[in-house]
Amino acid sequence: MKYRKKPVVIEALTFNEFIDYGKSHCNLLEMGMPWSFTFKGYNITHENDECYLIPTIESDIQKMTSQDMLIVGVKGEIYPCKLDVFEQTYERVED
Numbered sequence: 234m235k236y237r238k239k240p241v242v243i244e245a246l247t248f249n250e251f252i253d254y255g256k257s258h259c260n261l262l263e264m265g266m267p268w269s270f271t272f273k274g275y276n277i278t279h280e281n282d283e284c285y286l287i288p289t290i291e292s293d294i295q296k297m298t299s300q301d302m303l304i305v306g307v308k309g310e311i312y313p314c315k316l317d318v319f320e321q322t323y324e325r326v327e328d
Contacts, residue, residue: 241307242326243304243305243306243307243323244304244305245302245303245304245305245314245319245323246302246303247302248297248298248299248300248301248303249299251272251285251297251303252266252267254270254272255267255270255272255277255285258270258271258272263279264282266279266282267279272311273305273309273311274309275287275288275311276288280296283298283299284296284297284298285297287303287311287312287313289310289311289312290306290308290310290311290312295312295313296313297313298313300315300316301313301314301315301316301319302314302316302319304319
């Protein structure tokens with residue numbers, strides 16, 4: 234049998250949008266970059282200026298870079314997704 238993925242609207246942020254969020258919700262900026270902050274209840278950690286460590290619902294840590302989108306899933310889970318996969322899978326929805 235074949236199946237089609239149900240249409241679901243998700244929230245997603247680019248790396249730069251994520252950095253901007255971190256800057257406005259962080260107590261510690263290190264050389265202008267947010268060092269650690271909370272996003273959707275998850276503790277985000279700065280690995281370097283090109284990479285943040287994203288804890289996922291499966292309790293593993295994934296790296297987010299400028300080549301990723303950060304997705305907020307239907308259950309509030311967060312995870313990075315490579316830009317090319319994101320662009321093939323999702324299309325923008327107007328608010």
